[in-house]
Amino acid sequence: MSMDTGLLDKILHETIDVIERSKEQIFEIAESARSECRRMEKEVKEIKEQTLRIIEEVDHWEIEERKARRRLMRVSKDFQRYSQEDIRQSYEEAHNLQMKVAVLREKERQMQAKRTELEISYANMVKTAEKAEKLVTQVGVAMSYLSSNLQNIWEEIEKLQQQQQIGFAIIKAQEEERRRIARGIHDGPAQSMANVVLRAEYCEQLLDKKPELLREELRALKDFTRSNLEDIRKIIFDLRPMDLDDLGLVPAIKRYATDFAGKYQIHVEVNLLGEPRRYTPAMEVALFRIMQEALNNVWKHSRAGEVKIIVETTPLAITMAIKDDGIGFNVDQKQPSQCFGLRGMREWAAILRGTLRIASAAGKGTSITVKIPVEEVQP
Ligand SMILES: Nc1ncnc2c1ncn2[C@@H]1O[C@H](COP(=O)(O)OP(=O)(O)OP(=O)(O)O)[C@@H](O)[C@H]1O
Ligand SMILES: [Mg+2]
Structure with a gap:
């Protein structure tokens, strides 16, 4: 499980990295498209100006060319006033101008074509820049959406994993407890029942052979069975302290403490600081088991005369301290x-991500403090 989530974590972070890098690349594209646009804009402006200039030039030289043509006509008609040389000169001038205008016109045509081409490229480049800019924002939005969602997913996974680990640990602890109880039943009541059968058979024999001893044996058998019943009740209690379900943690502790005090002649005081609350079954059982083992x-071991149990509840945590005035230990x-x-106490505390502190010194008594954070409070 931890390996899987590790892998998942890696994939998620790599995905975010890739998107982040793509965003940077798109941003670069947008940047270069924008500067290319600016460059092209300038070029378009220049070529427009050049075209205007060349149109003016063409206009100018067309007028000159028309003038030259009219002059040639005049000269070539008036043989008296103009010589052959004049005609040739006029002709040459007109011809040259005609050529010049043709060249300029061709240049103008080329310029116009270039201008159109440039304008189309410019329009396309503007579109590209706009598209890239839009993409940058879209990727940015997707990115923030995705990373916040991935963050949530990751938190969820972590929570699930923690819950699963707690679940596993509880199952393991329960399994251990079951094994202990099974052993208890096997060594205790099961053997005793076998004993009861034997003793009942003995009673049968007595009935025929020595009926005067039967009453005594039956009384002994009754006592024996009663004490076994006691053991069975204890096992049932070990299986599940019913008070926990019926009363809640603190009243169950109080009742257990009262029984304990009565049974062993040790004074036990239970105090609750804060509001009485209900916790998850796992928490209640863990705290109850810790209290049970501490009193045990x-x-x-302690030879104490008095025990104080203090339970403090806050919305964030529950703390339980069990202090005795006994001999203490190292x-x-x-x-x-x-x-x-x-060890079991520590395990219970660890399973629920709590802490357990033991303070004890020879002759100074022992105090055990367990603090468990509240993860979810059951109504
Ligand atoms: N309240 C106490 N006062 C004095 N000594 C204690 C106290 N609690 C524990 N100890 C000492 O710590 C030791 C370990 O306690 P722990 O509960 O782990 O084992 P145990 O009671 O001996 O056996 P188990 O609980 O498995 O039946 C005890 O043997 C005892 O020496
Ligand atoms: Mg013990």
Whole structure:
């Protein structure tokens, strides 16, 4: 899963990079199209001016050429006034002017063609620049839309992944708990039931052979069965503290503490700071289990006379502290591998992204503080 999301993350970021680079390229195209437009605009203006000048020139030389032609006509008709040489000169002049006008006209034609061509290219270039500019804005919009969406997607994925990890850890913890309970049933009630069967058979035999002993044996069997019933109730409670569902976390803790105090003659005080709230089932069970194991340890190891449980709720987190006034222990000392209690507490806290602190010193009592952030509050 983490590898998949890593890959996905890479793909998403590469996609954004590619789009970002494309945006830059389109921007460059738009820039060069714009400067090309400016250059062409100048060229069009120049060629227009040149064309105007050449038209004026053509007009001018056409007039001159007409004049020359009229002069040639006059000269060639009036033999008396003009010599052969005059006629030749006039003819040459007219001819030269005619040539000049023809050349200029050709130049004008070429210039006009060039101008039209340039104007078409210019119009196209303007269109290209406009298109590129529009694309830049569109890509920009798409980009911001996409990156904010990808960001959301990424956050969603991360959230899902976290939830999945919590789910896996809870399943693992539950599996472990089931194994422990199964072992408990196997070693406890299952064996006891086998025992009950044997003892019932013994009662049958007594009925025939020594009925005077039967009453005593039946009473013993009854006591034995009753104590087994007690064990079974405990196992059922271990499976799921029903109070949690019915009452919520703090009342369930209070009830458990009252039972505990009654059973082991250790005074327990439970205080709630803040509003009573409901949390996710996983959180409630985890906190309950931690409290249970802490009290268990108090009874097993601390020789305490008093325990204080303080639960503090805020909208962001729930904190629970369990303090005893017992003998304490060295927290830094490595616990033997068969000790599951403290390790289990830490695991529960870690599963829910919380923290667990143990403070203890010889003769100074022990306090266990667990803080779990509230992710979602169930109504
Ligand atoms: N409240 C306490 N007061 C004094 N010592 C404690 C207390 N809690 C824990 N300890 C010490 O820390 C050790 C580890 O506790 P932990 O709950 O992990 O294991 P355990 O209680 O010995 O066994 P398990 O919980 O697996 O049945 C205990 O053996 C005990 O020495
Ligand atoms: Mg323990």
